[in-house]
Amino acid sequence: MNCPGCSTQMVPLDFERAIVGRATVDFCFTCKVIWFDPGESTGLSPGGVLEMFKTLDAHRVETHNALPELLNCPRCASRLVLTQDLQRTTHFSYYRCPFGHGRLSPFMQFLREKNFIRPVSGAELASLKAKVHMIQCSNCGAPVDLEHDIACSYCHTPISILDPDAISATVRQLDVAQARRNSIDVDALADAILMRPSPRSGTAASIPWMGNERSGGPSWAVDLVAVGIGLVAALVR
Numbered sequence: 001m002n003c004p005g006c007s008t009q010m011v012p013l014d015f016e017r018a019i020v021g022r023a024t025v026d027f028c029f030t031c032k033v034i035w036f037d038p039g040e041s042t043g044l045s046p047g048g049v050l051e052m053f054k055t056l057d058a059h060r061v062e063t064h065n066a067l068p069e070l071l072n073c074p075r076c077a078s079r080l081v082l083t084q085d086l087q088r089t090t091h092f093s094y095y096r097c098p099f100g101h102g103r104l105s106p107f108m109q110f111l112r113e114k115n116f117i118r119p120v121s122g123a124e125l126a127s128l129k130a131k132v133h134m135i136q137c138s139n140c141g142a143p144v145d146l147e148h149d150i151a152c153s154y155c156h157t158p159i160s161i162l163d164p165d166a167i168s169a170t171v172r173q174l175d176v177a178q179a180r181r182n183s184i185d186v187d188a189l190a191d192a193i194l195m196r197p198s199p200r201s202g203t204a205a206s207i208p209w210m211g212n213e214r215s216g217g218p219s220w221a222v223d224l225v226a227v228g229i230g231l232v233a234a235l236v237r
Contacts, residue, residue, distance in 0.1 A: 001035065003028035004080065004104055005097070006072040010035060013055060015048035023048070026074075029059040032069060032107040035074060041113065049114055056107060061189045066140055067106070075101035077196060085140050108157070117160045125159065135159070136226075 001010045017023050023043060026035040044052070071080040080095035083103070093114035095104040111117045120128065127133075129146045137144055137152040144152050144159065151158045208216040 001074045003031055003033065004035075004074055005031035005033055006065050010074070011059075012221070015051050016045045017043050017048065019043070022191055025052070027055070027059070029061055031065040032061075033067070034105045034107065034110055036105060039135045040107065041103075041110070049073040052110075060226055060229075065083050071095050071104060073097040073099070073101055074168055076141050080104060085113070088115065090118075092114050103117060112160075115134045124161070128159075 001006065001012070003010050005028060008028065008030065010028050012024050012026050014022040014024050023037075023040045025040055027033075073077065073080055075097065077102075078098055080103075082093060083096045084091065085091075085094050090112055092109045094109055094113075096105075097103065105113070108117065109116055125146070133146055135144050135146060136142070137155065138156055140152060140155040140157070142152055142154040146159075175216055
């Protein structure tokens with residue numbers, strides 16, 4: 001299957017279903033999108049979702065292709081439709097095939113769907129500004145100047161972070177019969193996501209500081225969601 005965004009071959013990977021068997025999910029790590037056949041996203045087990053977390057971390061790339069405005073279904077070539085959806089109280093979006101062949105979800109929207117991402121609060125934004133001046137939009141890859149913006153000026157996505165409480169709850173849902181129970185220090189994880197020092201302090205090697213070739217952003221802009229994914233993956237290994 002070719003990626004609707006860049007036409008390169010997508011990577012099929014298997015993940016555990018909630019009921020029985022495994023689901024084959026297709027990834028384009030360059031465009032940061034996932035193709036789900038019908039029922040695959042909602043049918044993943046908690047362990048399957050956690051494995052997807054580790055997959056996103058293992059295949060992080062420093063470049064980020066911007067998706068074209070018009071996308072075609074990789075199954076039938078019909079025009080994909082941008083769709084707004086709601087999971088509990090969380091709004092997220094994806095591109096669906098009008099004939100029901102599946103949907104294309106950007107990584108960030110998948111994390112929203114699973115309630116792992118939330119907007120930053122006023123206090124958290126103040127903490128970020130004290131430590132990091134420029135971040136990278138997790139949705140489109142453009143730079144966001146925290147001194148002047150509270151959302152991406154290109155795609156208008158609000159500044160978001162991984163929700164440590166939601167991550168911890170998902171980890172605790174893992175079946176003891178399938179894997180040992182994992183525990184996460186939620187407070188430490190939240191501090192790590194919000195308070196990582198800037199590369200100017202000399203510790204840049206431990207976190208994925210990334211530039212944006214498309215928008216010409218600074219080489220030390222950080223993707224908060226990518227940092228969070230990396231921390232989670234390290235904690236649950």
